[in-house]
Amino acid sequence: MQRLAVIDIGTNSIHMVLAEIGKNLSYKIVDRIKEMARLGDGTFASHRLSQEVMDRGLAVLKRFSLLAKNKGFDTILPVATSAVREAKNGGDFIKLVRNELGLRVRVITGEEEARLIYLGVRHSMDLSDSPAMIVDIGGGSVELMACTPKRLKFVRSLKLGAIRLKDQYLKTDPPDKKMVQRMEQAVSQTIKKSLLKKKALSLRSLVATSGMVGNLAEIIYLARTGRALSQIDMAMIDLKEIKEVELLLRTKDTEGRLKIIGLDPRRVDTLYPGVLVLRVLLECLGAKQVRISDKAVREGVIYDFIQQHHEGLVAEQEIPNVRRRQILLLARRFQYPKVHSHHTAKLALSLFDQTTSIHGMGEVEREWLEYASLLHDIGH
Secondary structure, three states, X not given: OEEEEEEEEOOOOEEEEEEEEOHHHOEEEEEEEEEOOOOOOOHHHHOOOOHHHXXXXXXXXXXXXXXXXXXXXXXEEEEEOHHHHHOOOHHHHHHHHXXXXXXXXXXXXXXXXXXXXXXXXXXXXXXXXXXXXXXXXOOXXXXXXXXXOOOEEEEEEEOOOHHHHHHHHOOOOOOOHHHHHHHHHHHHHHHHHHHOOOHHHOOOEEEXXXXXXXXXXXXXXXXXXXXXXXXXXXXXXXHHHHHHHHHHHHHOOHHHHOOOOOOOHHHOOOHHHHHHHHHHHHHHHOOOEEEEEOOOHHHHHHHHHHHHOHHHHHHHHHOOOHHHHHHHHHHHHOOOOHHHHHHHHHHXXXXXXXXXXXXXXXXXXXXXXXXXXXXXXXXX
């Protein structure tokens, strides 16, 4: 069984999922861990990760990697998004993580981030009511994906993340009305421009994913039912409800926002700009409601890993012996003549077994002979 730890180094939070890939190449999430490292704090204004931010991120990654290894998850796949991607010293942070922890962090583009989000959502939610729009509102960027169950139609990565907007426009508490107007105008213009040539898509549904929209859904469900949301995945929220929460967030100061039932205190300064982006997007698309998915980049990385290592994962399940599995994978990679090679190996082993009294060799040499026979034609 393949054990995999995926670490998503986001602008607001660092997430880790521990997954086991089982039979039929399906996977099971064993554990989920999240810490709000806030790598984006001040990063988009200065275009640099401060030493404090890098130390904070490194400390979280150290805890996560130790936890994964202690639980037997030795394959660790870290990916970094907007904050690290845009920082001028993002490469220094990547080197620091590699030198200190031995982790090779892959910095992904906004388009690759969107593709991975799509993979994660597509395999967990029915997208047959399509074309659909998937939106992921992160701390640094917003990814838009128009899609069907089979493919992406188009992808846009917009610099409209919640931390970025907060740093750029929300410098007073509560927010200044003129700055709020400027922020909404900038968000609306950016979204409309990105969708300008895509009106013919006739989108039929909207799916939102990210911790921000998850917290928004929790607030709405508590107000709607008086009960906590048992499962965020597949929850549905309406534009009217989104506007009501947005009004509360816009008109209250920090102390007042902290009194909103269900609001995550760690999002007290960033939830409002994220909710505004979602509301503007719904209005631009003419949508009245949005479904929530709790799947994102990390689940997409798991599916991507399964696709890229399909042959090896299948072989691992079919052939438990590691050496034999590697020999057969090598043979397949070089398109060996399967029937001929296995017949040659069978004859060679038969001759070996019939002449043991002459050569006096044992099981180790017998195994070598079999593997040599299987590979004898791959050089042609």
